[in-house]
Amino acid sequence: MENLIGLLVLAPLLGAGVLLCGGRRLDRSGPWLGTLLAAVSFALGVVLFADMLGKGGEERALDVTVFQWVPVGGFRADVGFHLDQLSMTFVLLITGVGSLIHLYSVGYMAHDERKRRFFGYLNLFLAAMLLLVLADNYLLLYVGWEGVGLASYLLIGFWQHKPSAATAAKKAFLVNRVGDMGLSIAIMLLFTTFGTFAFDPVLTRATDAGEGKLTAVALMLLLAACGKSAQVPLQSWLGDAMEGPTPVSALIHAATMVTAGVYLITRSGAVFDAAPDAQTAVVTVGAVTLLFGAIVGCAKDDIKKALAGSTMSQIGYMILAAGLGPIGYVFAIMHLVTHGFFKAGLFLGAGSVMHGMNDEVDMRRYGGLRTYMPVTFVTFGLGYLAIIGFPGLSGFFSKDKIIEAAFAKGGTEGWILGGAALLGAAITAYYMTRVMLLTFFGEKRWQPDAEGEMPHPHESPRTMTVPMIVLAFGSVFAGGLFSINDTFLKWLEPVTGHEEGHSPVSALTVTAATMVVLVIGVAIAWAQYGRRPVPVTAPRGSLLTRAARRDLLQDDFNHVVLVRGGEHLTRSLVYVDHSLVDGVVNGTAASVGGLSGRMRKLQNGYARSYAVSMFGGAAVLIAATLLMRAV
Amino acid sequence: MNPVNYLYLAALLFTIGAAGVLIRRNAIVIFMCVELMLNACNLAFVTFARLHGNLDGQIIAFFTMVVAAAEVVVGLAIIVTIFRSRHSASVDDAGLLKL
Numbered sequence: 001m002e003n004l005i006g007l008l009v010l011a012p013l014l015g016a017g018v019l020l021c022g023g024r025r026l027d028r029s030g031p032w033l034g035t036l037l038a039a040v041s042f043a044l045g046v047v048l049f050a051d052m053l054g055k056g057g058e059e060r061a062l063d064v065t066v067f068q069w070v071p072v073g074g075f076r077a078d079v080g081f082h083l084d085q086l087s088m089t090f091v092l093l094i095t096g097v098g099s100l101i102h103l104y105s106v107g108y109m110a111h112d113e114r115k116r117r118f119f120g121y122l123n124l125f126l127a128a129m130l131l132l133v134l135a136d137n138y139l140l141l142y143v144g145w146e147g148v149g150l151a152s153y154l155l156i157g158f159w160q161h162k163p164s165a166a167t168a169a170k171k172a173f174l175v176n177r178v179g180d181m182g183l184s185i186a187i188m189l190l191f192t193t194f195g196t197f198a199f200d201p202v203l204t205r206a207t208d209a210g211e212g213k214l215t216a217v218a219l220m221l222l223l224a225a226c227g228k229s230a231q232v233p234l235q236s237w238l239g240d241a242m243e244g245p246t247p248v249s250a251l252i253h254a255a256t257m258v259t260a261g262v263y264l265i266t267r268s269g270a271v272f273d274a275a276p277d278a279q280t281a282v283v284t285v286g287a288v289t290l291l292f293g294a295i296v297g298c299a300k301d302d303i304k305k306a307l308a309g310s311t312m313s314q315i316g317y318m319i320l321a322a323g324l325g326p327i328g329y330v331f332a333i334m335h336l337v338t339h340g341f342f343k344a345g346l347f348l349g350a351g352s353v354m355h356g357m358n359d360e361v362d363m364r365r366y367g368g369l370r371t372y373m374p375v376t377f378v379t380f381g382l383g384y385l386a387i388i389g390f391p392g393l394s395g396f397f398s399k400d401k402i403i404e405a406a407f408a409k410g411g412t413e414g415w416i417l418g419g420a421a422l423l424g425a426a427i428t429a430y431y432m433t434r435v436m437l438l439t440f441f442g443e444k445r446w447q448p449d450a451e452g453e454m455p456h457p458h459e460s461p462r463t464m465t466v467p468m469i470v471l472a473f474g475s476v477f478a479g480g481l482f483s484i485n486d487t488f489l490k491w492l493e494p495v496t497g498h499e500e501g502h503s504p505v506s507a508l509t510v511t512a513a514t515m516v517v518l519v520i521g522v523a524i525a526w527a528q529y530g531r532r533p534v535p536v537t538a539p540r541g542s543l544l545t546r547a548a549r550r551d552l553l554q555d556d557f558n559h560v561v562l563v564r565g566g567e568h569l570t571r572s573l574v575y576v577d578h579s580l581v582d583g584v585v586n587g588t589a590a591s592v593g594g595l596s597g598r599m600r601k602l603q604n605g606y607a608r609s610y611a612v613s614m615f616g617g618a619a620v621l622i623a624a625t626l627l628m629r630a631v
Numbered sequence: 632m633n634p635v636n637y638l639y640l641a642a643l644l645f646t647i648g649a650a651g652v653l654i655r656r657n658a659i660v661i662f663m664c665v666e667l668m669l670n671a672c673n674l675a676f677v678t679f680a681r682l683h684g685n686l687d688g689q690i691i692a693f694f695t696m697v698v699a700a701a702e703v704v705v706g707l708a709i710i711v712t713i714f715r716s717r718h719s720a721s722v723d724d725a726g727l728l729k730l
Contacts, residue, residue, distance in 0.1 A: 607722045
């Protein structure tokens, strides 16, 4: 069994190597090879899962050290894997959704010349992400963390001939770098405190370190999570990341990579539990982002950007839950898994719509597509019902639990967090209904594309619809399956721990309140976009709408504060460099130059003046000798 | 006669020679002044030999004369060559290392 863990990571890594180095002869078979290796990885994951189910709750964790990576004196950094229920959940999500999206990409990228490279990058991403969740120490986790960042960069900029895609890739990379800095500082702090990178001693002995130090580590980990999971204040890259091909948005920027921050916080739970101040920061970030993303999602007309806002908001829920400590860890992961299903399904649906509409992304130019794309309509619709939390579907169970947990935090904090989560649920219902109505209902608002060709919407090929159907099944049933008898809670509890909070309101009240806000959100969206015809060009909108269209001015803020500030800083540094540093250097050079200019005059070329200096020198020598004699 | 007077004469001749080297521009004259300084030294050496009653000073005077003769041969050859190419024996004109 231990060897299978290594193979799990190795299969997609092998695929990446073969596809990226294989050359043109793999152009035709490459996509299927990549898909096959992803599926192999998933199969191995299922085998390991079956094996794990056969053991008791406490003995399920599997540890394997593959090789010593950096053995230098007392310093040890090993490549080792730790497979417990938490990483198992991620492995199944990553390889399962990953395989489906590989399959979808076979159809979606069929006409792209560079699809071999695309599948190579996708496999590279799978390998890095598996390394991230399977690592048994922070250093190896960091390798995976950087690996998924690299894959994300390569895939966002996959259509690099478009300047917007190239810029978006650079932006994602740079913003992530800020977060990665946080992770590397956290790892260094952990190493200086505990003398090791491994999870086991660090997390079991976490409370030995002082609270101040743990708070510092936890805040740095939070920074890392903010970067990778697009949380405020490092959220600005996710909207632009939609420049990448849609399967990438579905896999990396919705289902898996952006949830790495939630994994990091849950995995480092012991550190956060011992640092209450940092936990407050985590829940604040989560609550702010879940509203921020939801508001942005309401104003976007680009279907993928609306979904990106929604992703940001849903991950805000997860971060919020993870910040609640043992009350919320399980529900954060549960929402992460159900979100992986329905958001990946929604993105694949969006890709399918774009596929049929000549790559149009503006929802105001869709309309009435439900009869033309029945499969897409049904699967997207089920994903929609799941995300807004329609009773009985996945999102209902997982989101409801998070809202309950937020109230259970207790005190004023609990009311604020619970209120924010409820408000978020209302806005979620609003913007998702808006997406649904604009795309599939109403009259046709199709416009000719750049070449003047009218779109002919049609259902996508089988390779694309099958993954959508499978994900739709997940969106419908996953939450229910997890919640019957608290299956998911019992599954994860040995790793993350769990405690019931003391909620000031009963679970039934919370569910009822969620239903009420859900109906209100849907009703408002219906009144605005269902009853009235929708204009093809967006109206000017209120001040808030315009701000939300510009991502709530996040780029403007970054530009004014960071870019301008940075420019001013560099300019003043250049000034200091020119005037002070260069001044000293140039001054030295000028004085030496001036002195030698005077000295040069001694060399005038007249023999007699040299003779004078000779005689003068001789005279001085004689005088000195005589003087010494006399003394 | 007091041998010290010879030393005064030698000092006088040396000074005249040195002044000539510093002041004059004609290479031949400078050359003659150099000879004058050398011979002033010779005179001083011989005088010291007489004063000390040994032959050391006289031997050194011989060396000086041999070196001076060799120097005259080389120096005059250079001066004549310079004069041939420049039609002047002024040391100021020969300020460059090339002809």
